[in-house]
Amino acid sequence: MSQASAPGYRITEHARLDARNTFGVQARAPMLVEVSDSAVLPELFGYAMLRDPRLLVLGGGSNLLLAADPAGAVLALETRAITRLGDDGDAVIVRADAGVVWHDFVLWTLGHGLAGLENLALIPGTVGAAPIQNIGAYGVEVRESVHAVEAFDRATGRFARLAANDCAFGYRDSLFKRQSDRYLVTAVEFRLSRLFTPRLDYAGIAEELRAMGVVGTPRAAQIAEAVIRIRRRKLPDPAVLGNAGSFFKNPIVPAAQADALLAAHPGMPVFRGAGDDSRKLSAAWLIDQCGWKGHRDGDAGVSAAHALVLVNHGQASGLQLLELARRIAASVQEHFGVAIEPEPRIIGARW
Ligand code: EPU
Numbered sequence: 001m002s003q004a005s006a007p008g009y010r011i012t013e014h015a016r017l018d019a020r021n022t023f024g025v026q027a028r029a030p031m032l033v034e035v036s037d038s039a040v041l042p043e044l045f046g047y048a049m050l051r052d053p054r055l056l057v058l059g060g061g062s063n064l065l066l067a068a069d070p071a072g073a074v075l076a077l078e079t080r081a082i083t084r085l086g087d088d089g090d091a092v093i094v095r096a097d098a099g100v101v102w103h104d105f106v107l108w109t110l111g112h113g114l115a116g117l118e119n120l121a122l123i124p125g126t127v128g129a130a131p132i133q134n135i136g137a138y139g140v141e142v143r144e145s146v147h148a149v150e151a152f153d154r155a156t157g158r159f160a161r162l163a164a165n166d167c168a169f170g171y172r173d174s175l176f177k178r179q180s181d182r183y184l185v186t187a188v189e190f191r192l193s194r195l196f197t198p199r200l201d202y203a204g205i206a207e208e209l210r211a212m213g214v215v216g217t218p219r220a221a222q223i224a225e226a227v228i229r230i231r232r233r234k235l236p237d238p239a240v241l242g243n244a245g246s247f248f249k250n251p252i253v254p255a256a257q258a259d260a261l262l263a264a265h266p267g268m269p270v271f272r273g274a275g276d277d278s279r280k281l282s283a284a285w286l287i288d289q290c291g292w293k294g295h296r297d298g299d300a301g302v303s304a305a306h307a308l309v310l311v312n313h314g315q316a317s318g319l320q321l322l323e324l325a326r327r328i329a330a331s332v333q334e335h336f337g338v339a340i341e342p343e344p345r346i347i348g349a350r351w
Contacts, residue, residue, distance in 0.1 A: 008037035009044060017074065021061035022124055023310075024242030025318045029056070029074035036078045038098070038186040041152045041159075049073045051154070056347060057184055059129030060101065063244055067318040068348025077128055077186065082108055085189060093147055095189045098128025102135075110221045114192035116145040119199055121224040122231045124238055124245065128185040132176040133343070134169045138227050139202035143169035147191040151176070151183040159186065171274070172249050172343055180345075196220050204230055234306050242312030243303065247325060248283040248340040255279050261336060265289075283332075283340050284308040290331045300324045322349055 004011045015032035018024060031049060035041065044050050054072030058064070079097035082105065086093040092114055096105050102125050106117045119140035129135075130142045131149050146164045153160045160183070168175040176183045198218055200206045208226035209218050218226075236243050250271070253261075258270050258279035271280040287293070287307040294304035299316035301324070303309040310321055329340050342351055 006040075008035065008040035010034045010036075015074070017058075017061070017066060017070075020058055020074075020076070021064050021066050021244075022238035022242060023065060023244055023312050023316075023318070023321065024238075025066045025312060025316070025321070027066040027069050027318065029070050031073040033073060033075045034078050035075065038077065038079055038152065041184070041186070042157055044075075045152070045154060045157060050075065053181055057180075059098070059132075060125040062124035062238065063129065063133060063344045065244065065318050065321060065342070065344045065346045066348065067322045067346055070347055075184075077126075077184075079186070090193060090195050092192050092194065093189055094192055095150075095187055096127045097187050098126060098185050100127040101125075102127055102130055106224065109190075109192055110224055113194060115194070115196035115220040116190070116192045117142075118220040118224040119202070119205075119227055121227045127188050131167060131169070131174055131185060131188055132180075133172045134174050136172070138205055138230075139199050141169070141171075143167070143174075145190045145192060147189040149176070149185055150187040150189070151185050153183060155182050171252070171280075198223060235309060236303050236305060236311060241303075242316075243309050244344045246283070246308045246343050247310040248287070248308055248329070249343045250280045250283050251286075251338050251340050252278050252280050253338060257337075261338075281338060286332045286336055286338060286340065287328055290328070290335050292328050292331070295324075297324050302328070318347075319349065322346065326351075 002013045012032045015029045017027040017029055050073055052072045056070045056074045058074055058076045077098040079099040081097045082100060083095045085095050103122050105127050106121050109117050119138040120142060123135050123137060131146055135142045148164060149162045149167055151160050176185055205226050208230055212226060214222050252273050255277050262268055262270055269282040269285050273279045284307045292302045293307040295302045299313040300320040301311050301313055303311050310325060325342060332338055332340050
């Protein structure tokens, strides 16, 4: 392993990625470029190794399955500034660099009396990754608080700023996910609020607040605390047991198909889809019904706490985890006629 550094970045050859993917899968990058100042990006992208379409841009590595060593260079943004851009009394615009740890940012906003991100507490990953898959949890998606996204546009070699409306946000989707070879998210501007509207519609939050002894309207920090407690209970901590959160997206199916499945399986959870004629099913429930919860093939397994979470019990390879995921999807297809798709980015293999 050899290293070289210049102001704003550091390059390591044959870098280990084990600690850079929350599955804890062993892998190496031919070259790892750690960037501490995004102003160097135009210069770095002058080099062929970074213009190679196989370049992998890493955030916290919490939504990633390394099924093989990345073939190209790996770039990680380690920029960490948080700046207040504007304040009109009620709404405050805050800009956070891509490398800021997401949960640290949520705590920063709460510490400054700003609401909007409390339901998204404890999601692993970085600020820069948040808009890419439009992270969401407990009834809230990050797009609701995104004001604009700043990105380095690899097609033009310049920085671009996209207003939230131009980001094509969808369920676990965005322009940045669809054009991942083009935009490199460098910072996100959030519109946060001093006026707090609690979002308690998701099952479990109100119950948790009651269990915490909160009466009346909760404070934003109390909602975050409720979310943290639920997440700690339901989702394994990647620092203890390798995982990438939900491995599958909840499938969206035509309403008629959801009705037919519901008639056959009256306990099946069904949620609103994007429109009147579509419904979102629970991938966790479908997988659980097929008997996978707690299943283990060597070190590749399914969490015993949540059927949607694949786990690495120690030495599982990315390929072993991927093979298990394929068997799970095939059994859901066979039992329910529903295709489920992975949420994490898969490197080195096709789904
Ligand atoms: N369920 C089961 N078995 C399980 C777990 C859940 O049958 O082992 C059923 C339950 O009936 C429950 C339903 O599945 O009503 C939904 O479960 P949960 O509330 O845990 O939510 P989810 O749909 O499985 C989604 C997100 C999570 C997010 C939670 C909470 C996706 C793919 N996942 O999970 O996001 O934290 O809602 O809002 O949309 C992630 O994306 O990595 C992630 C963890």
